[in-house]
Amino acid sequence: MIYAIAIDDEPKAISIIENHISKLENIVLTDYFYDPKKAIAFLRQNPVDLIFLDINMPYMSGFEMLQDLQVDPLVIFTTAYSEFALASYTMNAVDYLLKPFEFDRFQIAIKKVEERISIQKSQNTFFFVKDGFKNLRLQFDDILFIKGAGNYLDIITKKETYTPRMTFMNIVEKLPSQQFIRVHQSYIVNISAIDKIENNHIHMGPYKTPISNRYREILFKRLDIS
Numbered sequence: 459m460i461y462a463i464a465i466d467d468e469p470k471a472i473s474i475i476e477n478h479i480s481k482l483e484n485i486v487l488t489d490y491f492y493d494p495k496k497a498i499a500f501l502r503q504n505p506v507d508l509i510f511l512d513i514n515m516p517y518m519s520g521f522e523m524l525q526d527l528q529v530d531p532l533v534i535f536t537t538a539y540s541e542f543a544l545a546s547y548t549m550n551a552v553d554y555l556l557k558p559f560e561f562d563r564f565q566i567a568i569k570k571v572e573e574r575i576s577i578q579k580s581q582n583t584f585f586f587v588k589d590g591f592k593n594l595r596l597q598f599d600d601i602l603f604i605k606g607a608g609n610y611l612d613i614i615t616k617k618e619t620y621t622p623r624m625t626f627m628n629i630v631e632k633l634p635s636q637q638f639i640r641v642h643q644s645y646i647v648n649i650s651a652i653d654k655i656e657n658n659h660i661h662m663g664p665y666k667t668p669i670s671n672r673y674r675e676i677l678f679k680r681l682d683i684s
Contacts, residue, residue: 459484459485459486459636459680460484460485460486460507460508460568460571460572460575461485461486461488461506461507461508461635461636461680462479462485462486462487462488462506462507462508462509462510463487463488463489463490463491463497463500463501463506463508463509463510464476464487464490464491464509464510464511464536465490465491465492465494465497465509465510465511465512465515465520465523466490466492466510466511466512466515466536467492467493467512467515467516468512469492471512471536471557472490472492474557474558474559475487475490475510475536476490478561478564481561482565482568484568484572485508485568486679486680488504488506488676488679488680489676494515494517494518494520494522494523495517495518497509497523498523498526498527501527501529501531502527502529502627502630503626503627503630503640504630504640504676505529505531505630505633505634505635505638505639505640506531506635507531507532507571507575507635507636508531508532508533508534508552508571509531509532509533509534510534510536511523511524511533511534511535511536512535512536512537513535513537513539513542514537514538514539514542520535520537521542521545521549524549529627529630529631530631531635532552532571532574532575533549533550533551533552534551534552534553534554534555534567534571535551535553535554535555536555536557536559537554537555537556537557538556538557540556542554552567552570552571552574553566553567553570553571555567575636578634582598582634583597583598583599584596584597584598585598585632585633587613587620587622587624588622588623589620589621589622594620596613596615596620598633598634598637598638598648599648599650600615600616600617601613601614601615601638601648601651602614602615602616602647602648602651602662602663602665603645603646603647603648603651603660603662603665603667604629604638604645604646604647605644605645605667606625606626606643606644606645607621607644609623609624609625610622610623610624611624611625611626611629613629614665616663626646629646630646633646637649637650639673639676639677639680640673640676641660641667641668641669641670641673641674641677642667642668642669642670642673643670643672645667645668647660647662647667648662649680649681651663652681655669655681655683658674
C-alpha cells in the first residue's frame with residue numbers, strides 16, 4: 459500500500475486526486491493540505507510514501523516547500539504549467555502531471571511510484587544510530603516501537619533497548635513509512651509487530667503503547683480497521 463498526501467491551493471485539484479485514488483486499491487490518501495506550511499509541519503512528524511504537489515502556490519511554491527522539508531518522500535508534481543517540467547526532474551520527481559490529468563495518466567504515475575518503492579525496499583533493511591562512541595546497525599524488522607524522551611529516543615527492539623541522542627524528526631527521516639506509523643505524540647510503532655489493539659493501546663509482545671485521538675484515525679485507516 460502507498461500512503462500519500464496531496465498539497466494544492468485549489469480544492470478542485472484536490473478533489474480530482476481524491477477521485478482518482480478512490481478507483482485504486484494500492485494507494486491511500488492519508489490527508490490533504492491547501493497550505494504548504496501546514497503540510498511541512500505534518501510531514502516532519504508523520505512519514506508518508508508520496509506527495510502530490512502543486513508547484514505554483516501563493517506564499518510558497520512546491521519547489522520551495524521541498525527545499526524546506528527535512529524528510530524525503532517521493533513526489534509527483536501536479537501543475538498547469540509545462541515550463542516547470544525540467545526543473546521538477548532535477549528534484550528527483552517520480553512524475554509530472556499536467557492539469558487536467560485523466561485517470562489513465564494518473565495510473566501510469568502510480569505505477570512509477572510502485573517501481574521506485576520496490577527498489578527502495580530491496581536496498582534498505584537497516585539504519586545506524588549513534589550510541590556513545592559506537593554506531594550501531596539496527597534492522598527495521600527488529601524494532602517494536604520508538605518512544606520519544608526529549609532529545610533522546612528509546613528504541614525498543616525484540617532483544618534490547620537503545621537510547622540514542624535523536625529527535626523524532628531525525629528518526630522519521632530514517633524509517634520506511636510502509637512499516638512504521640506514529641500513534642501518539644511520543645510513540646512510533648512497527649506495524650508488523652502489532653499483536654492486538656485494545657482499549658486505546660497497541661500490544662506488542664510484553665509491551666503496550668498508547669494511541670492518542672489525534673493519530674487513531676490515521677492508524678485505523680492504515681490497518682483497514684473500521
